[in-house]
Amino acid sequence: xxxxxxxxxxxxxxxxxxxxxxxxxxxxxxxxxxxxxxxxxxxxxxxxxxxxxxxxxxxxxxxxxxxxxxxxxxxxxxxxxxxxxxxxxxxxxxxxxxxxxxxxxxxxxxxxxxxxxxxxxxxxxxxxxxxxxxxxxxxxxxxxxxxxxxxxxxxxxxxxxxxxxxxxxxxxxxxxxxxxxxxxx
Numbered sequence: 001x002x003x004x005x006x007x008x009x010x011x012x013x014x015x016x017x018x019x020x021x022x023x024x025x026x027x028x029x030x031x032x033x034x035x036x037x038x039x040x041x042x043x044x045x046x047x048x049x050x051x052x053x054x055x056x057x058x059x060x061x062x063x064x065x066x067x068x069x070x071x072x073x074x075x076x077x078x079x080x081x082x083x084x085x086x087x088x089x090x091x092x093x094x095x096x097x098x099x100x101x102x103x104x105x106x107x108x109x110x111x112x113x114x115x116x117x118x119x120x121x122x123x124x125x126x127x128x129x130x131x132x133x134x135x136x137x138x139x140x141x142x143x144x145x146x147x148x149x150x151x152x153x154x155x156x157x158x159x160x161x162x163x164x165x166x167x168x169x170x171x172x173x174x175x176x177x178x179x180x181x182x183x184x185x
Contacts, residue, residue, distance in 0.1 A: 001142060002156045009135035009160060013128050013167040020124035020171060024178050026087075027113055032059045032102055037067070042074065042081045051078065060099065067091070067098040105182075113182050121175040125168055132164040 025035045034057045041048040051057065055069040055078060067082070069075055075093050082091045082100060091100045105113070136157060143153045 002139065002148065002152060005135050005138050006156065006159055006163065009131050010163050010167075012131045013163065016124055016127040016131065017167055017170050017174065019127075020120060021174055023120050024117060024174065027117060027178070027182075032061070032063055032065050034059060034065065036087065036102075037065065037082065037100070040081050040085050040087075042077050044074070044077075051081065054078070063102045063104075065100040065102070067100065068096065069098070072096055110182050114179055117175060117178050117182065121171055124171045124174075128164055128167045128171065132160055135160050 025033070026039060034052075037051050037057055040051045042051055042054060043049075044054050051067070054071070054074055055067050058066050058068070060066045067078055069078055075096060075098060079091045079093050079098055082089055082098070089100050089102070091098045093099075139148070139153055139156050139160070142148045143150065148156075
């Protein structure tokens with residue numbers, strides 16, 4: 001029973017770290033990367049569809065993405081979707097190919113991005129601590145129902161803390177990597 005609680009907490013914490021990594025890939029670092037456009041959806045035959053399901057997204061050079069729609073009619077729709085996204089990008093179409101240039105990051109913009117990254121990391125830490133709280137609550141419930149001894153409860157508490165420290169450390173490492181990436185000129 002305690003093993004299940006620890007295993008569940010570990011899995012949920014790992015998902016929180018993975019979610020943080022996913023969120024941080026959306027933040028621009030001035031380098032072109034195809035995952036930058038992953039969360040953009042376009043209307044395709046009446047349904048909202050991810051951009052990568054109606055076109056090819058490629059890296060042309062370090063500061064330019066190219067989007068090649070599979071159908072010519074989709075050029076204007078895709079261009080509008082990229083323009084209205086929260087990324088602040090200005091796509092330019094040349095026939096059936098849409099080029100998305102990434103503007104260079106200014107020092108002020110880099111500092112803003114670091115603030116956003118730190119806020120995201122803190123959100124990840126909070127999520128991990130909430131999972132720890134839930135696991136400890138489950139363990140206390142087992143103790144109240146006399147299904148485990150106080151020694152088992154103390155040991156499980158310590159093991160949950162070790163798991164929590166491990167994932168908070170991973171979040172700190174992800175944050176440090178992203179900050180270094182943002183500060184690169």
